[in-house]
Amino acid sequence: MNIAKPNSYRSGPDERGHFGIFGGRFVAETLMPLILDLEKAYTAAKADPAFQAEMNGYLKNYVGRPSPLYFAERLTEHLGGAKIYLKREELNHTGSHKVNNVLGQIMLARRMGKKRIIAETGAGQHGVATATLCARFGLECVVYMGAVDVERQQPNVIRMEMLGATVHPVRSGTRTLKDAMNEALRDWVTNVHNTFYCIGTVAGPHPYPTLVRDFQSIIGNETKVQMQEVEGRLPDSLVACIGGGSNAMGLFHPFLDDSTVEIFGVEAAGHGLTQLHAASIAGGRPGVLHGNRTYLLMDADGQIQDAHSISAGLDYPGIGPEHSWLHEIGRVNYLSATDDEALAAFQLLSKLEGIIPALEPAHAIAKVMELAPKRPRDHLMVVNLSGRGDKDVPQVGDILKGKTK
Amino acid sequence: MTTRIDTRFAELKKAGRSAFVTFVMAGDPDPATSLEIIKALPKSGADVIELGMPFTDPMADGPSIQAAGLRALKVGMTLRKTLDLVRDFRRDDNATPIVLMGYYNPIYIYGVDKFLVDAKAAGIDGLIIVDLPPEEDDELCLPAMKAGLNFIRLATPTTDDKRLPAVLANTSGFVYYVAITGITGAAAADATAVSGAVARIKRHTKLPVCVGFGIRTPENAQAIASHANGAVVGTALIDALKNSLDAGGRATAKTVNAVAELTAALAQGVKGAKQAAE
Numbered sequence: 001m002n003i004a005k006p007n008s009y010r011s012g013p014d015e016r017g018h019f020g021i022f023g024g025r026f027v028a029e030t031l032m033p034l035i036l037d038l039e040k041a042y043t044a045a046k047a048d049p050a051f052q053a054e055m056n057g058y059l060k061n062y063v064g065r066p067s068p069l070y071f072a073e074r075l076t077e078h079l080g081g082a083k084i085y086l087k088r089e090e091l092n093h094t095g096s097h098k099v100n101n102v103l104g105q106i107m108l109a110r111r112m113g114k115k116r117i118i119a120e121t122g123a124g125q126h127g128v129a130t131a132t133l134c135a136r137f138g139l140e141c142v143v144y145m146g147a148v149d150v151e152r153q154q155p156n157v158i159r160m161e162m163l164g165a166t167v168h169p170v171r172s173g174t175r176t177l178k179d180a181m182n183e184a185l186r187d188w189v190t191n192v193h194n195t196f197y198c199i200g201t202v203a204g205p206h207p208y209p210t211l212v213r214d215f216q217s218i219i220g221n222e223t224k225v226q227m228q229e230v231e232g233r234l235p236d237s238l239v240a241c242i243g244g245g246s247n248a249m250g251l252f253h254p255f256l257d258d259s260t261v262e263i264f265g266v267e268a269a270g271h272g273l274t275q276l277h278a279a280s281i282a283g284g285r286p287g288v289l290h291g292n293r294t295y296l297l298m299d300a301d302g303q304i305q306d307a308h309s310i311s312a313g314l315d316y317p318g319i320g321p322e323h324s325w326l327h328e329i330g331r332v333n334y335l336s337a338t339d340d341e342a343l344a345a346f347q348l349l350s351k352l353e354g355i356i357p358a359l360e361p362a363h364a365i366a367k368v369m370e371l372a373p374k375r376p377r378d379h380l381m382v383v384n385l386s387g388r389g390d391k392d393v394p395q396v397g398d399i400l401k402g403k404t405k
Numbered sequence: 406m407t408t409r410i411d412t413r414f415a416e417l418k419k420a421g422r423s424a425f426v427t428f429v430m431a432g433d434p435d436p437a438t439s440l441e442i443i444k445a446l447p448k449s450g451a452d453v454i455e456l457g458m459p460f461t462d463p464m465a466d467g468p469s470i471q472a473a474g475l476r477a478l479k480v481g482m483t484l485r486k487t488l489d490l491v492r493d494f495r496r497d498d499n500a501t502p503i504v505l506m507g508y509y510n511p512i513y514i515y516g517v518d519k520f521l522v523d524a525k526a527a528g529i530d531g532l533i534i535v536d537l538p539p540e541e542d543d544e545l546c547l548p549a550m551k552a553g554l555n556f557i558r559l560a561t562p563t564t565d566d567k568r569l570p571a572v573l574a575n576t577s578g579f580v581y582y583v584a585i586t587g588i589t590g591a592a593a594a595d596a597t598a599v600s601g602a603v604a605r606i607k608r609h610t611k612l613p614v615c616v617g618f619g620i621r622t623p624e625n626a627q628a629i630a631s632h633a634n635g636a637v638v639g640t641a642l643i644d645a646l647k648n649s650l651d652a653g654g655r656a657t658a659k660t661v662n663a664v665a666e667l668t669a670a671l672a673q674g675v676k677g678a679k680q681a682a683e
Binding site: 016024025026027028029030031032033034172173178179182185186189190191192193287288289290291293296298300301302303304 | 459460461462463464465466467468471478483484485508509510511512513514515535536537538539540541558559560561562563564565568572583586587588591
C-alpha cells in the first residue's frame with residue numbers, strides 16, 4: 001500500500017483518536033461523556049508530576065521494576081545466530097506485563113473518584129493484575145471472562161477469586177475474549193455512574209489505545225537503557241506476540257523512530273492461516289468493533305468470526321488500531337505462529353533456559369527460532385517475555401500427554 | 406426533504422396522539438416469517454417500525470435481542486437480505502416509516518455509499534446506529550443526511566445539557582431517548598424521570614422525542630407515551646416471538662399472531678395516552 005511515511009511514527013493519534021484511518025470512538029452515546037472525561041483526566045494526570053512520582057513508587061516497590069534484560073545464552077547457542085535477550089516481564093508482580101497498565105488505570109480511576117472497577121480478560125493475566133490492584137487500593141472488582149477461558153485457565157480464576165474479585169463466566173457468543181469484552185461494555189453502559197472500565201490492551205475507544213500504550217511503554221524505555229548499558233547500542237530487532245498487542249506496543253513504541261531497529265509482531269495462527277486462527281492482520285481486514293476501527297476477522301457481511309488460538313490471551317478476532325496503522329505504513333512486520341510452533345517453543349525455552357513462558361510469548365519465541373538463525377552473531381534481538389507459564393502448565397501438560405488438542 | 410417519518414409524526418400530531426414504535430429483528434426467526442411479522446405490525450397498530458440489523462456482537466443489547474440476532478444469522482440473514490425484506494414490505498405499504506437499527510460494521514463492510522443508495526431504493530427512511538456518536542458523524546450520519554435518510558440519534562441519561570446540542574445537531578426524523586443507563590430489556594423505565602428528561606430535550610429541539618428501553622406492558626407504554634411523542638417496545642415483542650417458537654427455534658403457526666397480539670395490546674396502551682404537551 002502506498003502511504004506517505006510520517007516524520008515520526010510516535011506522534012499519533014490525532015485529537016480524535018485516529019492512527020491513519022484506524023482507532024476512533026465508536027461507542028454508544030451513554031459512554032461518550034465518560035470517555036471524554038477519561039481523556040481529560042488522563043491529560044491532567046500526564047501533566048501532574050505527582051501522578052508520575054506516585055506511579056514510579058509503586059512500579060519499583062510493588063511491581064518490582066525495572067524488569068531484567070536477560071541474555072539467553074543457551075537459546076542463542078542453540079539457534080546459532082542472533083544474540084537473544086529476553087525482556088523479563090514475566091518477573092513482574094502478578095506474572096506478566098499487564099500490571100504496568102493496570103497500575104496506571106487504577107490510579108486514574110482513583111483520581112476520577114470511581115470505586116468500582118470492571119475488566120475483561122482472556123488468559124486471566126489482565127484479570128489477575130486488575131484484581132490485585134483493586135485489592136491493594138480497596139476497590140470493588142468485577143472481571144468478565146469467556147466460559148471457555150474460565151475452563152482452560154483455572155489457576156487464574158482461582159487467583160482472582162482469592163484476591164476478592166467477582167469472576168463472571170460469559171456464556172454468550174463464542175465464550176472467549178471478544179464476548180467478555182461485549183459483556184464488560186454492557187456492564188459499563190449499565191453502571192456508568194460509578195464504574196471505571198480497565199481495558200487490558202491497546203484497543204477500545206480513544207483514549208484507551210493511547211493510554212494503555214503509554215503505561216506499557218516503560219517496557220521499551222527500560223530496554224533502551226539496559227541495552228545501552230550492556231551492549232552500548234540499540235538492539236537490531238524486537239520481537240513480541242500480539243493478541244490485542246499491548247506488550248508489543250509497550251516494547252515497540254519507544255523504538256519506532258530508530259530506523260535501524262527491525263520490528264516483528266507475532267500473531268496467533270492457531271491451526272494455520274487457512275483454518276481457524278486469531279491472526280487479524282494476516283487474515284482480516286479493516287472493520288469497526290469494540291470502539292475502534294482496526295483489522296478484524298469477519299465474513300463478507302461484516303459479521304465477526306470466531307478466533308482460535310491455543311493461547312487464551314491471543315484468542316481475539318481484532319488487534320489494537322495503532323498496530324493496524326504500523327502494518328499499513330510498513331514500519332512493523334507482522335508474522336504469525338501456529339499452536340504447534342508455540343508449543344514447541346514453550347518446551348524449548350523451558351528446557352534450555354529454565355524459564356517456562358506463557359503460551360502467549362511462546363508465539364514470539366517460535367518466530368525467534370526462525371529469525372535468529374538467519375542473522376549474524378553480532379545482531380542483537382530482544383524478545384518480550386510478556387508472561388510466565390504457570391497458568392498454562394495444566395493445559396500444556398494435558399496436551400503433551402495427548403489428552404486434549 | 407420530507408421522509409415518511411416526518412409525514413407520520415405530522416399526522417400523529419394532528420390526531421393528537423403519540424407514536425407506537427415497534428422493534429423486531431430482521432430475519433428472526435426466518436426471512437419469510439419475519440416478512441409476515443413486519444407486515445402485521447402496522448395492521449396491529451404500530452406507527453413506526455424499527456428493524457434490527459443482525460450483528461454478532463451487539464454491545465448495547467440484552468440477552469433477548471442478542472439471541473434474536475443470532476437466530477437470524479443462523480438462518481443466513483445478511484444486510485443485503487434485510488434490504489430485500491424492506492423492499493418486499495414496501496410492495497403493500499408505502500406509508501409506514503421503517504428505521505434500520507443496529508451496529509456500524511455490517512454497513513461499513515457493505516460500503517457506505519452503496520448502502521445509502523440501496524437503502525433509499527429499498528424504502529428505508531432512517532437509521533439508528535448505536536456505535537456512531539456525533540464524534541463520528543463523518544462516517545455515516547452526514548452522508549445519510551445527504552442521501553435523504555434520517556439519522557436518528559440516541560440521547561441518554563448521561564447526555565447532559567452541555568452535550569445535548571452536539572447530539573441533536575445532525576439528528577433528524579425524531580430523537581430516541583434511552584430511558585435507562587443500560588442495555589435493552591433490562592430495568593423498567595420510570596415515567597417520572599422520563600418526563601423530566603423529555604422536557605429537557607424539548608428545550609433544545611423541535612423534533613419529536615420517542616422513548617425506549619425498559620417498556621414492556623401496555624400500562625408502561627401508556628405512562629411513557631403520555632410524556633413523549635412516542636414509545637418504543639422491542640424486547641417484549643421479541644420475547645413473545647421467542648416463546649412461540651418450537652424446541653428447535655423454528656417458527657410455528659402461532660408466531661406471527663403472538664407478535665401481532667402483543668403489538669395490538671401495546672398499541673391500545675399508547676393510544677390511551679394523551680399527546681405530550683409541546
